[in-house]
Amino acid sequence: MGKHKGWLSVRVRMTGERVEDAVNECIRTSLVLTDVKRVDSRCAQFYVTSNSLGTLEDIAHRTGCTLETVSPSKTDRVKTTATRRWGMAAGLGLFVLTLFLLSKMIWNVNIYGASPPLQDELENQLQEMGVKQGGFQFLVPDADMIQSRLMEEVEGATWIGMQQNGTTFQFEVAQQSLPEETDNPSPRHLTASKTAVIQRIFAEKGKPVVQENELVHEGDLLISGYIGEGEETEAVGAAGEVWGETWYEVTVSLPRERLQETLTGKEASAFKLRLFQLNLPIWGFQADEQFSDHVLNQKEYQLSVWNRSFPFSLRIENYQERRTTSQDTEDIITQTKKAATTRMERYLPEEASIISEKILHENARNGKVKLVMHYKVLEDIKSETPIIQGE
C-alpha cells in the first residue's frame, strides 16, 4: 500500500514476539494506528503520525519489540529535499514572498471628479497617509479611516468615496460648488482711476455727478454713494459703469536690418558613452564637423536604481544645420506699428478697445527705427472708494 494517509504519517514496521500486546498498549494510550498489516508471524506494518513516534518507541521497548521506520512522512521527505536543495527552496520561498509583496503593493491611485488644484491637494494628503504608487497596502489605514480623514483635511469636497480594486485605489470626489459671491457692497463711491473724458455713464446705484464729455482726473468723484437730500441722506454701495476715453503714448524701436535663423532640416547624431569623466564615442564621429553652423541638442540617458545612478551614461548629441539670413524689411514702419499695437493690446484689459492710433514721431538712426505712437482708448475708468461712516 504505497499511498500515504497524510503529511505526517510515517510507515513503521514492528518486529517482536508480542506484537499484539504492543498494539493493545497503543489502544490504551489512545494512539491511532492505521492500515495495520501483518507481514509475517513476528512482524506487523502500520502507519502512525510522526509526532507520536516517541510514545510508540516507548511501548515497543516495554513489550520487547523493535521498531523500524519503513518510509518517512511526506513532511520529513520534503524537509530532507529542502535541505539538500536549499538554494532552490530559498529561491522558491523568495519568489512566493516577492509575489505576495507585489500583490500587496499599490500600483495605481486614481482620482476622479476633482479639479486640478483639489486633486493635487488630495494627492498630497494621500501621500502623507502612505497611499501612493509603490506603497504597501498593509501600511495604509483602512478605507473608512482614509475616507474620514480625507473629508476632514481636504476642503472643497462634499464627499470622497474610496474603492479598492485589486491593487488600484480609486477615489471619487464630489466637489463642493460654492454659490457665486453675492454682490452686496458696503457703502462706497465710484471715482476715476485715471484722467479721461467721460464717454458713457450709467449709474446702477447711487447718483451720477459727472456728465458725458466731461474731463475727469484721477480720484474725481463719478458716482456718489449718497442718495437722498437733507435729512434723508443715505449711504449706499454705488454701482454702475463709467466708460472714458484715455490716452497712451507708446515708444517702440526695431532694428532696420534683421537677422533670421532657419534650420535647413539636415541633421546628424553622435552617440557617446560616458564613463566617469571619460567620453567614448560610439557612433557618428564627424557629426560635429559636418555643418559650418549648427544647433546642438544634447540628451543624456542614465540608468538608475533607487536613486543610485550607474557611473556610465549614454549621451546623444543631435546637430541640426542652421542658416542665418539677413532680412531687409521694406515696410519697417508697418511692422513697428504692429509691434506697438500688440504691446498696447497686451497691456490693456480685455473689455477695453482702441479707438484710434496715430504716429506722433518717427526717426531712423543707427540702423534702428524709433516710433512714438499715440493711442485713444475706450476703457472702464471706475474705481471704488469706500465711504467711512461715523465721521
Place this chain on the structure above:
Amino acid sequence: MLEQWKSWLTEKLTVPEDVITDTPRLTMIGQHHLLVENHHGIRSFFENRIELHVLDKELIIKGEQFVIKKIHPEELLIAGVIEEITYGQRKEGGADGKT
C-alpha cells in the same frame, strides 16, 4: 450489581444496549468492511484470522487479506474478505499470537 442495574436501565429506557453496557456492536458493509465498536483489544492478528477481546467473550473473524484500517480505543475497522465471524470463550493471556 452495577451490571444488573445497567441492563435494567437499558430495558426501561429502550436505548441500544451498546450505549450503556459495553456490548460490542458490529457493522458489516458487504463482505469487505467490518466495524467493531466497544472492543477490548486485539488478541491475535493475522492475514486470515483476527481475534478480538469483547466484553467477556472473544470475537474470531476469519477471512483473507485482512488489514486493520484504523484502531481507535473503542473502534476498529477491518478491511479484507470476511468469511466467518464467530464467538468463542475467552482464554486468559493474549500474549501468544499463534492460536
